[in-house]
Amino acid sequence: MLTATEIAGFAGAGLAGAAYVPQISHLIRARCSAGIGRLAFEVWLLASVLTMTRAIAIRASVFIALGGIQIAATALIMLYATRYKDTPCPSHLPGQTMAKAAMRDGHPGNEPGSWRPAGRPVAESATPDERSGALRAYPQSGTRIPCGHRTQLTHLKRTT
Numbered sequence: 001m002l003t004a005t006e007i008a009g010f011a012g013a014g015l016a017g018a019a020y021v022p023q024i025s026h027l028i029r030a031r032c033s034a035g036i037g038r039l040a041f042e043v044w045l046l047a048s049v050l051t052m053t054r055a056i057a058i059r060a061s062v063f064i065a066l067g068g069i070q071i072a073a074t075a076l077i078m079l080y081a082t083r084y085k086d087t088p089c090p091s092h093l094p095g096q097t098m099a100k101a102a103m104r105d106g107h108p109g110n111e112p113g114s115w116r117p118a119g120r121p122v123a124e125s126a127t128p129d130e131r132s133g134a135l136r137a138y139p140q141s142g143t144r145i146p147c148g149h150r151t152q153l154t155h156l157k158r159t160t
Contacts (some may be wrong), residue, residue, distance in 0.1 A: 009062030013069055020073035026089075027080040034092035036081040045074040 004008075026032060052067030 006062060008067060013062060013066040016066060017069040017073060020069075020077070021096035024080070025077050027077060027084065030089035031084045031087055032036065033081040033084040033086070033087040036077065038078060038081050038085075041074055041078050041081065045071065047076060048074060082158055 009028065023036075027036075048067055048070040052071060055063035055067050
């Protein structure tokens with residue numbers, strides 16, 4: 001019979017494995033190895049093997065499970081990162097901005113990771129001038145300005 005802490009340990013090992021799924025999925029589906037440091041994963045794999053060796057020696061089932069998951073996931077990431085070396089997907093191409101990616105999707109300015117929420121001012125002073133107020137810039141009503149685009153400021157208001 002498993003104790004409560006063993007059950008929690010196995011649940012944690014499962015969560016650790018689930019955390020690898022998005023990375024492995026992106027590697028395989030997009031054939032994209034952008035942002036993966038192979039040296040870091042090699043060291044991580046070695047660390048997992050060494051830790052797993054100790055877990056087996058002391059018969060710590062939770063850590064054996066965790067080590068097995070980490071070794072399998074890290075080995076898969078290394079395999080696909082090597083296979084797809086220097087093959088970034090379109091969203092990871094050099095010079096690719098969020099605005100360009102958003103324009104492909106038809107949602108400029110309010111995509112995840114956008115520099116501002118839709119409908120917010122383009123520029124505001126972070127530290128208002130205490131003597132006479134600060135200038136704040138606002139887009140024209142209804143104007144949407146995608147991330148990375150330059151615009152001419154036409155509506156300045158003095159705040160007090």
